[in-house]
Amino acid sequence: MxxxxxxxxxxxxxxxxxxxxxxxxxxxxxxxxxxxxxxxxxxxxxxxxxxxxxxxxxxxxxxxxxxxxxxxxxxxxxxxxxxxxxxxxxxxxxxxxxxxxxxxxxxxxxxxxxxxxxxxxxxxxxxxxVEETKEQGSTGTWEDEEDEYLACAVFEHMTLNEKGGKEVWCPICKQGELKENCHLIYCTLCGLRLNRDDEINLEVLRNRLAEAHSDHLDKGCRLKPKFCVETRFTLNALYVTCQGCGMFEVVI
Incomplete structure (x- = not known):
């Protein structure tokens, strides 16, 4: 037992x-x-x-x-x-x-x-x-390209000038500054022209450009989106497009 x-x-x-x-x-x-x-x-x-x-x-x-x-x-x-x-x-x-x-x-x-x-x-x-310690001229990884894209996006649309105001850079030529008058939002360098009214102004455009970049990043796409102006139904509109993720949306 x-x-x-x-x-x-x-x-x-x-x-x-x-x-x-x-x-x-x-x-x-x-x-x-x-x-x-x-x-x-x-x-x-x-x-x-x-x-x-x-x-x-x-x-x-x-x-x-x-x-x-x-x-x-x-x-x-x-x-x-x-x-x-x-x-x-x-x-x-x-x-x-x-x-x-x-x-x-x-x-x-x-x-x-x-x-x-x-x-x-x-x-x-x-x-x-890691980005700061890499050698000059080395082949960048996709993380490097992504950081460059983010930095450019912020620089183009959210840069603070010396006086503390906010500049809005043209999303098409990426060199001119966007200005506005009582009728138009326009680029100081290229031919970008958008109609302006009480609801659509430069501040609204600045925010919409930032949202467009943010929405594109949320899709997980690492390619840089492009902006273009198209006329549809007699109205000019700014669009953001990307061949990588198929993004095609109205910015303003």
Missing amino acids: AGDDEQRLKIRPCLKSQSSFNNYPKWKHKLRENCYRRVREDRSRLLWKLRFANDQQHKNLIKSSLEVIVSDEIQKFKNSYHSASLDNSKFSPAPDDTIWEYDGLDEAYQGDCEEMLLEMQRIFYEDLR
């Missing part, structure tokens, strides 16, 4: 070894990997937001954006686990399935969120510093 009891003790599975706690390092690695990848993938969108933020908003904007990424990735894991559980409800879960348990997710988020956010910030700023 004693021998039988001893044998049962040997073959009885260890519940603690199958707990989500012991599988936690495996789950944490997956979460970290996905979050760090998202920082790099969403870098252009974060960078665009920072271009328009003042010093006081900068820190809060970065923190809140990274927190959204972490929360979003955790929710994806929860949804994935829930769907898999429904599909395999007739079968016993494998030991590795415990890494997706809700309790494990919540506990991991509470215990390691701050460390993860700090590392995500480091990755974000490190990627920015």
Whole structure:
């Protein structure tokens, strides 16, 4: 009888070894990997937001954006686990399935969120510093081209002049400055002419150009959009187009 009891003790599975706690390092690695990848993938969108933020908003904007990424990735894991559980409800879960348990997710988020956010910030700023340390004339990666595009977009449409006013650069020739009178918005260098009224002025155009660049970035396209003026139904309109993502929208 004693021998039988001893044998049962040997073959009885260890519940603690199958707990989500012991599988936690495996789950944490997956979460970290996905979050760090998202920082790099969403870098252009974060960078665009920072271009328009003042010093006081900068820190809060970065923190809140990274927190959204972490929360979003955790929710994806929860949804994935829930769907898999429904599909395999007739079968016993494998030991590795415990890494997706809700309790494990919540506990991991509470215990390691701050460390993860700090590392995500480091990755974000490190990627920015890489641009400054590259040798002159080296072949640029798509991140370099993306930063150049963002910088040009801001320079063309949001540049502050020495007096503190906001200049609006022509989106077509990219060299002339846009001006306005009581009837027209026009470029000082090229032939751009747009009708002006009480609802359409230079300030509205400046904001719409910034929104057009932001909307294009949200599509995930890394090509530079182009602007053109077309006459349709006897009305002149400024359009933004991109062959890469198929964007074709009215700016103003």
